[in-house]
Amino acid sequence: KKHKFWETQPVGQFKDVGDTSLPEGPIEPPTPLSEVKQEPYNLPSQYEWTTCDMDSEETCNEVYNLLKNNYVEDDENMFRFNYSKEFLRWALRPPGFYRSWHIGVRAKTSKKLVAFITGVPARIRVRDEVVKMAEINFLCVHKKLRTKRLAPVMIKEVTRRVHLENIWQAAYTAGVVLPTPITTCQYWHRSLNPKKLIDVGFSRLGARMTMNRTIKLYKLPDSPATPGFRKMELCDVPAVTRLLRNYLSQFVVAPDFDESDVEHWLLPTEDVVDSYLVESPETHEITDFCSFYTLPSSILGNQNYSSLKAAYSYYNVSTKTPLLQLMNDTLIVAKLKNFDVFNALDVMHNESVLKELKFGPGDGQLHYYLYNYRTQSALKPSELGLVLL
Ligand SMILES: CCOC(=O)c1cnc2ccc(OC)cc2c1SCCC#N
Numbered sequence: 274k275k276h277k278f279w280e281t282q283p284v285g286q287f288k289d290v291g292d293t294s295l296p297e298g299p300i301e302p303p304t305p306l307s308e309v310k311q312e313p314y315n316l317p318s319q320y321e322w323t324t325c326d327m328d329s330e331e332t333c334n335e336v337y338n339l340l341k342n343n344y345v346e347d348d349e350n351m352f353r354f355n356y357s358k359e360f361l362r363w364a365l366r367p368p369g370f371y372r373s374w375h376i377g378v379r380a381k382t383s384k385k386l387v388a389f390i391t392g393v394p395a396r397i398r399v400r401d402e403v404v405k406m407a408e409i410n411f412l413c414v415h416k417k418l419r420t421k422r423l424a425p426v427m428i429k430e431v432t433r434r435v436h437l438e439n440i441w442q443a444a445y446t447a448g449v450v451l452p453t454p455i456t457t458c459q460y461w462h463r464s465l466n467p468k469k470l471i472d473v474g475f476s477r478l479g480a481r482m483t484m485n486r487t488i489k490l491y492k493l494p495d496s497p498a499t500p501g502f503r504k505m506e507l508c509d510v511p512a513v514t515r516l517l518r519n520y521l522s523q524f525v526v527a528p529d530f531d532e533s534d535v536e537h538w539l540l541p542t543e544d545v546v547d548s549y550l551v552e553s554p555e556t557h558e559i560t561d562f563c564s565f566y567t568l569p570s571s572i573l574g575n576q577n578y579s580s581l582k583a584a585y586s587y588y589n590v591s592t593k594t595p596l597l598q599l600m601n602d603t604l605i606v607a608k609l610k611n612f613d614v615f616n617a618l619d620v621m622h623n624e625s626v627l628k629e630l631k632f633g634p635g636d637g638q639l640h641y642y643l644y645n646y647r648t649q650s651a652l653k654p655s656e657l658g659l660v661l662l
Contacts, residue, residue, distance in 0.1 A: 276452055278425040283645040285453035290651075297400070297649045299441065309436045314426050316378060322430065323377040325389065327365050333358050335386040336377070341571065344413045345448065347637060351475060352570040352581060356411075360567065363545045364410070364662045368533045369394045373434050374407065378423065387415040390427045392435055396529040397444055397659065398521075399646065403529045407435040408661060409445040409644075432644070443644035446661050448637060455526065455643055456652040458618040460635035461627045463604060464491045466613040473575050476633075491631060495609070497549075497602035499594050505548040505562070510536050512559040513550060520590040524621065524658030525648075526641075539564055539588065546587065549606065551594050560593035563603045565615065566662065584610075586617035587660055597626045604630060620657045 280286065283300040313322050325332050337358045346353045356364070365375055370393050378388035392407035409431060414423045435443065462475075467487045470476040478487060505513060514535040521527040528534070539548045548564035564587040572578045584607045591599045600623075607615050617623050617632060618639060641657060 278428070279452045282452075284451075284642065285455075285647050287452050289647075290453060293649070295647055297647055298402070300645050300647055301441075303439070303441045304436065306437070306439060310433050314430045314433065316423075316426060317421060319381055320378050320387065320423075321381050323379045323386070324373055325375040325377045325386075326372060327362050327375060333361065336361060336389055339386050339389055339415065340411065340413055343415050344411070346573070350573055351473065353573060355569045355571045355580065357544060357567070357569065359542070360545050360662075361411075363537075363542055365391055365393060367393050367395075367537050371434070371438060373437075374431060376427065376431055376434070378427065387418055388423050388427060389413045390431050392431050392443070394438075394440065395444070396534075397442075397526065398529045399526050399643070399648065404442050404646065405440050406643075407431070407440055407443040409443050410662060442646045444659065444661065445642050445644065446639050447642065448639060450640055451642060453642075454640040454651065455648050456641050456654050456657050458620055458639045458641065458654045458657070460637045460639065461617050461619060461623070461632035462635050463615040463617070463627075463630055463632040464613075465493075465604070465608045465615055467491045469578060469581075469613050473572050473578055473581070493601075493605045493608045495605075497605050499551050499561075499598060499602050501552045501554045502549060502602050503552060504541055505539065505550050505564075507536070507540060509550060509559060510540070513539060513548075513562055516559060516562055516590050516592070517588060520592070521588075521658045525652050525656040526643075527658030547584075547606070547610070548587075549603070551599070553593070561599050562588070562590040563599050564588050565603060565607060567612075568662075582611060582613045584612040584615045585660075586615070586623065589621070589623075591622075596622055597629060600626050600630055618660070619654045620660065621655065624655060 289295055325336055327333050341355050344354050374392035376390050377386050380387055390412045392409050395406050395408045396403050397406045464470050464476060468484060471478060510532050514532045517530055541548050544567050546566045550559050551561040552559050565584040566587050568583055568585055570581040570583055572581050604615055
């Protein structure tokens with residue numbers, strides 16, 4: 274039976290879609306903390322819970338290797354995400370993080386890490402309500418244990434630990450349809466290294482196109498066009514926070530970033546997140562901002578290449594520089610940093626520039642979900658101002 278587990282959870286159910294009598298907001302009220310289950314859920318007898326301290330080099334290595342070998346692949350098994358250790362430490366230790374929300378499952382005999390799920394705290398605004406949520410991510414069960422129904426008990430356990438911190442909502446994404454997406458986004462891809470993407474079989478030479486003609490089609494200038502375009506620095510955090518908060522206020526769902534959030538999520542971290550801004554040469558005002566994160570993928574089953582260097586559009590704000598020019602400068606920087614591809618979702622205002630910047634639509638979709646929070650109706654991707662890693 275499909276969605277056996279999700280039909281037991283406080284999430285929008287398919288049967289309720291379109292029922293405008295149901296109000297926007299929490300589906301269930303908070304439970305008194307004394308009534309939250311104090312002890313962990315039961316795992317199958319040969320497995321045990323473990324808390325993964327990402328500060329520990331050894332544990333971080335175990336998590337990295339579990340994900341490298343068992344995490345999400347595309348439908349054609351051409352790629353598998355290969356989140357780096359620095360990226361995982363960044364993604365899992367934002368302001369106010371809880372180590373207890375970095376949950377592993379070990380085999381009791383071998384002590385091998387066989388499954389993982391995480392949460393990090395976030396303040397997410399839904400229309401005019403700022404809600405404390407957990408962002409749930411990195412749910413991974415070892416390929417050899419996929420039929421043991423571990424995912425439902427792992428989801429219940431991370432939910433229990435989130436409840437213990439008096440948080441009752443969550444946000445998560447999936448490539449599969451579950452009850453019930455608040456919106457469904459499309460991936461778009463901009464070739465930076467077309468020869469490699471063709472060699473690995475992701476892209477194909479267009480009709481009547483030679484390889485040289487294709488390389489020329491995707492060629493980019495060797496420096497950004499916008500005067501005052503520069504890397505973000507620590508001293509820019511207050512201005513970037515103001516710029517970003519104002520920009521994100523227009524979307525139905527968006528993070529409620531403060532300066533400490535901006536410092537963590539958007540200050541450049543080598544090989545993890547890159548961020549640039551436009552400082553007006555005349556007024557020294559910060560008028561625009563763009564950022565992308567680094568998420569390589571293993572290339573599965575190709576003789577010549579083993580890794581894809583992919584950049585993912587993160588948060589972009591254009592108030593003076595046209596978004597088209599700002600994003601083109603981002604592509605230029607990504608190419609200079611030797612990325613093979615620049616990926617973007619059709620969220621916020623991205624859709625308006627993707628085609629002109631020579632992005633092509635991907636065949637994968639990304640569904641966004643809220644746990645224990647109903648929205649009046651599904652959002653358009655352009656109403657979503659939240660990028661989850
Ligand atoms: C070349 C364009 O495709 C990707 O960059 C890519 C890379 N690795 C993946 C690993 C797992 C995977 O599972 C859905 C997809 C990819 C994709 S396409 C969707 C992500 C984006 N943009």
